[in-house]
Amino acid sequence: MRTKRFAAIALGAALAVTLAACGGEGASGGDGNESTSSSSAAQSSGEQAAGDATAAGDKTVGVAMPTETSERWIADGNAVKSQLEKLGYKVDLQYANDDIPTQSQQIDQMITQGVSLLIIASIDGTALSSQLDAAAAKKIPVIAYDRLINGNPNVDFYVTFDNYKVGVQQATALLVGLGFLNADGSDASNPPSDPVNIEVFAGSPDDNNAGFFFNGAMDTLKPYLDDGRIVVPSGQTDFDTVATLRWSQEAAQTRMENLLTSTYSGGTKLQGVLSPFDGISRGIITALQGAGFGPKLTDGLPVVTGQDAEIASVTLINQDVQQSTIFKDTRKLAAQAVSAAQDFLAGKAPEPNDTTTYNNGVKVVPSFLLESDIVYKDDIKSLLVDSGYYTAEQVEKGQ
Ligand code: GAL
Numbered sequence: 001m002r003t004k005r006f007a008a009i010a011l012g013a014a015l016a017v018t019l020a021a022c023g024g025e026g027a028s029g030g031d032g033n034e035s036t037s038s039s040s041a042a043q044s045s046g047e048q049a050a051g052d053a054t055a056a057g058d059k060t061v062g063v064a065m066p067t068e069t070s071e072r073w074i075a076d077g078n079a080v081k082s083q084l085e086k087l088g089y090k091v092d093l094q095y096a097n098d099d100i101p102t103q104s105q106q107i108d109q110m111i112t113q114g115v116s117l118l119i120i121a122s123i124d125g126t127a128l129s130s131q132l133d134a135a136a137a138k139k140i141p142v143i144a145y146d147r148l149i150n151g152n153p154n155v156d157f158y159v160t161f162d163n164y165k166v167g168v169q170q171a172t173a174l175l176v177g178l179g180f181l182n183a184d185g186s187d188a189s190n191p192p193s194d195p196v197n198i199e200v201f202a203g204s205p206d207d208n209n210a211g212f213f214f215n216g217a218m219d220t221l222k223p224y225l226d227d228g229r230i231v232v233p234s235g236q237t238d239f240d241t242v243a244t245l246r247w248s249q250e251a252a253q254t255r256m257e258n259l260l261t262s263t264y265s266g267g268t269k270l271q272g273v274l275s276p277f278d279g280i281s282r283g284i285i286t287a288l289q290g291a292g293f294g295p296k297l298t299d300g301l302p303v304v305t306g307q308d309a310e311i312a313s314v315t316l317i318n319q320d321v322q323q324s325t326i327f328k329d330t331r332k333l334a335a336q337a338v339s340a341a342q343d344f345l346a347g348k349a350p351e352p353n354d355t356t357t358y359n360n361g362v363k364v365v366p367s368f369l370l371e372s373d374i375v376y377k378d379d380i381k382s383l384l385v386d387s388g389y390y391t392a393e394q395v396e397k398g399q
Helices: 013-022 039-056 071-086 100-112 127-135 163-177 208-226 247-265 278-290 312-318 330-345 377-385 392-397
Strands: 059-063 090-095 115-122 142-145 158-162 196-200 272-274 325-327 367-370 373-375
Touching: 059 071, 059 100, 059 196, 071 090, 071 158, 090 100, 100 115, 100 127, 100 373, 115 330, 158 163, 158 330, 163 272, 163 325, 196 208, 196 247, 247 278, 272 278, 278 312, 278 325, 312 325, 312 373, 312 377, 312 392, 330 367, 367 373, 377 392
Parallel strands: 059 090, 059 115, 115 142, 142 158, 158 367, 196 272
Antiparallel strands: 325 373
């Protein structure tokens, strides 16, 4: 199956150099070799890194990550830390266990201890205003990492993926799995002739990204819902009803179990579930299998989408259980955050590639958006193994 790649925003040459300078760290934190690094680029950026290390002196960068319960944030934290350390910076990396007061305290402490810059992946995008004000008072630049921080002017830069397109990709994968589209996005020659039943899940309502994913997905599904080719038998399609607080796997499993009881116990078929995140996908799959579906796609398990290419889900995709995920390369996101950090610490403003999309309620935050890829079973090797993100053994074992 061919990978449907949305050429969202091309990576700039600067990012390629940064990636080369940083080497590639796979999701597991192991040493992967970036396919983007030619030996001469690696050599010259290695020299540059040595110079930067001197310039970095003993500056500390505070890195606030939301949780260690999801493996992607561990990969993000490790990648940001190791790339900054290679450039000579000290790093104060903290995880907040998905607890808002813990994250606020961690950032307060970083500011008190005199960090030179903050990189923050927020838990609740609206809960950090006093921290951002304190950072601004001390002229500490703030980079929002993957999740936008809302309601405050003191967010200096935002590094993320094209989140609306991630939602489009999730719905596209669902439409491929249901037989409406071919893997290249073109219309299937023999689509389902009867209405197809799905249910939809969204992410955490306090995470700005969740709305972007949901809107991208629902806009893509809209023509099919409007003309009845796809039906949501529970009738639950508005964001607030289908949202999953803190992206919780357990909450998703419970909601899916409830849906199965309320809507499907009388024999109504369920063919697909739109899921915005691999943890939620695994909760949904557990509920479905517990109710007797599957256990595999080939045995009638509904098509379940995902996001983040977490290893547990990649293994499920390899085993024909989860249908797809969206790969957002944490090494590239980390490299972009590090590149922006270097610019700020050198007194320069980083170059955004989007200055219109991400309004945080107070201002449009200059952003750098990266591209993402749909991963079906046939793409695991080319996208995840060949790029050094995971080893074939990890894909086999699921860890
Ligand atoms: C979002 C992020 C997703 C996923 C989710 C749950 O903010 O963009 O990729 O990781 O959080 O952690």
